[in-house]
Amino acid sequence: MMKTIGIALTILGTALFAGAPARAADWYAPQEPFAVYGNTYYVGTGGISAVLITSPAGHVLIDVGGPLAPDQVVKHIRKLGFKVADIRYILNSHAHTDHAGGIARLQTLSGATVLASPASLNVLSSGRPDKTDPQIANLVPLAPVANIRVLHDGEVVRLGPIAVTAHFTPGHTRGGTSWTWQSRENGRVANMVYADSLYAFSGDGIPFSANPGYPNAKADVEGSIAAVESLDCDVLVSAHPELGGLWERKAKQPALGNAAFIDKDACRGYAARSRARLAQTLADDAAAAEAGKAAR
């Protein structure tokens, strides 16, 4: 029954996305953890991604999910046979509560160091949303994160055989970051991408294209879309799993094994959908500006 409800909510969330922000999806929809490729595992919920990259030297966790997600994520990691205490680094896509709200708790449980871009650091360490965030009207505080090390764009995070590269992808937030690494399975190396949200959204009354607090948001999101589009990308997991097509590929896993997740067009498709979202947001901004002029 619970499973049915979870699936229904996930589908509902996906359907809602056509006209509404992605946070309409159920952040805590139940999801069995699963192998994605080689040493990479999906440990998130049905609504919000979290990925564990494993090695004998310790593990790297990308994203945790919302404030109530840690119980689910911890259960998933243990179910796959890994130890939470072996997580050395926690990375983040962007410092909104649906992706970062559980980081402080996971850090307490694991003792891991959190690595973040300079703009994300400010939000994660204070727990206070960025006042210039296009979505500020809808944002809530996060549990503050204690032990954070700042990264620069292009920095490679190394842990034993793991090497994860940070690609700053601002626009959705100022501190947004996408991550790439390689995983190997049966002698085949796959270029793995954990893509940040690239969708242009703004909160009540703030035009995305003319936000005085973040005037570069449009240029940033365009640059980030182009950056993700041009990545070497065999396996994509996006911060909101359904937006990168994860569930369609997962559906083929019983027949194809983990090769089901290889889709060399995945990042280009994600970029194209993000570009369409930006065009829609800009059209909405223009219509709102016209309506405002007519009202005066």
Ligand SMILES: [Zn+2]
């Ligand atoms: Zn967000």
